[in-house]
Amino acid sequence: DVQLVESGGGSVEAGGSLRLSCEVIGLVDSPRCMGWFRQAPGKEREEVAAIDDVDGVTSHRDSVRGRFTISKDNAKNTLYLQMNSLKPEDTAMCYCAAANSRSSILAGIPDYWGQGTQVTVS
Numbered sequence: 001d002v003q004l005v006e007s008g009g010g011s012v013e014a015g016g017s018l019r020l021s022c023e024v025i026g027l028v029d030s031p032r033c034m035g036w037f038r039q040a041p042g043k044e045r046e047e048v049a050a051i052d053d054v055d056g057v058t059s060h061r062d063s064v065r066g067r068f069t070i071s072k073d074n075a076k077n078t079l080y081l082q083m084n085s086l087k088p089e090d091t092a093m094c095y096c097a098a099a100n101s102r103s104s105i106l107a108g109i110p111d112y113w114g115q116g117t118q119v120t121v122s
Contacts, residue, residue, distance in 0.1 A: 002026040002112050004096045009117030016086050016121070022079040022096030022114055030074055031098035031112075035105045036081045038092035038119070045095070049081060050105050064090075086121045094119050 008020040020036065035050035049060045049070035058070050069082045079096055096114035099105050 004112050004114035006096050006114040006117040009119045011120040012086055014087055014121055017084045020081040024077040032100045033102045033105045034079045034098045037095045037097055040092040052102055088121050091121050
């Protein structure tokens with residue numbers, strides 16, 4: 001079975017930092033595209049950042065650009081999200097996602113989801 005195992009969430013004060021990790025287990029080939037999504041209470045899930053495994057191109061939503069950085073270590077089959085200068089509005093359940101196409105990530109319908117890790121900023 002394929003698993004995306006997230007870690008690194010927690011509670012921090014505004015201005016603090018967290019690094020989320022997502023280990024991909026059970027896939028023979030590295031997924032073409034991976035991303036981080038988040039869902040705050042009462043709001044729809046939104047894409048935060050994505051990375052294309054073929055060319056390394058990354059994208060970040062406007063509200064986190066310059067504060068968050070997505071990266072991937074293929075040797076460790078692990079996706080990361082470095083989150084700096086956190087704000088209370090960043091509070092959300094964060095999910096890792098993997099897909100065989102960038103379009104699937106863009107559409108919010110990846111092939112695989114992680115279980116989620118909570119980020120709370122006060």
